[in-house]
Amino acid sequence: MNLSELSEILKQNGIVGAGGAGFPTYGKLSERADIILLNCAECEPLLKLHRQLLCRHASEILKAFALVASVLSAKQAIIGIKEEYTNTIAACEEAMKAYPVISMHKLPGAYPMGDEVVLIYEATGRVVRPGGLPIEQGVCVFNVETLYNIYRAVYENRPVTEKYVTIAGEVQEPQTLRVPIGMSIHDVVQLAGGVTTEDPVYLLGGPMMGNFGNEFGVITKTTSAIIVLPQNHPLVYRKKPNIAIAIRRSASSCCQCRTCTDLCPRHNLGHPIEPHLFMRACSNADTQSVAPYINTLFCSSCNVCEMYACPQGLSPRSIMAEFKNGLRKSGVKPPEVEAKPVSIHREYHRIPEERLVIRLGLRQYDSKAELQETGCACDIAKIRMSQHIGAPAKPVVAVGDSVKAGQMIGEAQSGLSVNIHASISGTVREVTDAEVVIAASKGD
Secondary structure (H helix, E strand, O other): OHHHHHHHHHOOOOOEEEOOOOEEEHOOOOOOEEEEEEEEEEOOOOOHHHHHHHHHHHHHHHHHHHHHHHHOOEEEEEEEEEOOOHHHHHHHHHHHHHOOOOEEEEOOOEEEEOOHHHHHHHHHHOOOOOOOOOOHEEEEEEEEEHHHHHHHHHHHHHOOOEEEEEEEEEEOOEEEEEEEEOOOHHHHHHHHEEEOOOOOEEEEEOOOEEEEEEEOOEOOOOOOOOEEOOOHHHHHHHOOHHHHHHHHHHHHHOOOOOHHHHHHHHHHHOOOOOHHHHHHHHHHHHHHHHHHHHHHHHHOOHHHHHHHOOOOOOHHHHHHHHHHHHHHHHOOOOOOOOOOOOOOOHHHHHEEEEHHHHHHHHHHHOOOOOOOOOOOOOOOEEOOOOOOOOOOEEOOOOOOOEEEEEEEEEOOOOOOOOEOOOOOOOOEEEEEEOOOEEEEEEOO
């Protein structure tokens, strides 16, 4: 198989990054890569699906990993995995025997090891340029579920119609489930026994970088977790700051201790992001230098500064995000700069996972959330045409059409785009440019 053939398979089967922004995977493939990385760092608290999925399907995932390495002529294929994932490591070590190109790099239990820039340095010693892409350093990074989807597309001719999701927090039975794309958040939570708190809040993704949603939202190709919290949980308050008030609090309380900068993972890799200088400039409306504002574009929004580092409980990440979004809307792009030398103190500035869980007030929710492989059914699937970076797919079905699970219902458009497929069999109830709604066939 060559690169163009693999790319076409991934595009036709709707393979995108199964987390983050959902970058179409075929767009990441490049023969410039001499190293490919499998990201099993899973640094966000409470999330379990990557280590569970890799443990359960190590042979399939590593077969796909070796295929990608062969197609790209990569010299190394490295599994980046937390050293405490002992069962998953054992499964990988057994499966690796068939693939000499694959090696393993064990990572410390620290946050945010799953940040691809951090992972690349840990596993290869290479530093991605500030604002740059991993391929500039000859590296491609794939997460576990993405590789599993590649396996299913190449070897089983199965498009992406399901998503593995960890359901945790205030639910009866925390677990990781395989659910149809387009299933409602409410229905997925019901599969975990339902909520155990009045007036619940739904955090989609990890507690550090996830965003709030509601029970009427739906599962997409990038939904990794649903964390249910009580309305009065401290994390809920911390993740919903009033920006105007947050700036005034900074002006009155920021003591310029620079702990936010000292613990910033990107800063420790030499990137020009210094939250304490931004807080100083922003709090005092100081525009003598625009560098502290422009450099917010290099922030990865990992939330270490806000959720862990600041002794005053201030909101540097949220305020920087506000300024960063404003700069982007104004067309401002990150300047081209070179990274400074990696900090000699970096090793001592890592955030221990266990301490982070306690700091966030999540220890009581840190359960096993066992993986359940049994497929789940839903009555209604609302399948979005844009579940990825790039051009949305265009619906190719009409109201009243009968469709089968796996059938293409949205066609990739020119530019960066992928096909979208029906996640259940049934009748098309509604079609718009934004989504296709399918009602399940009776008996399915």
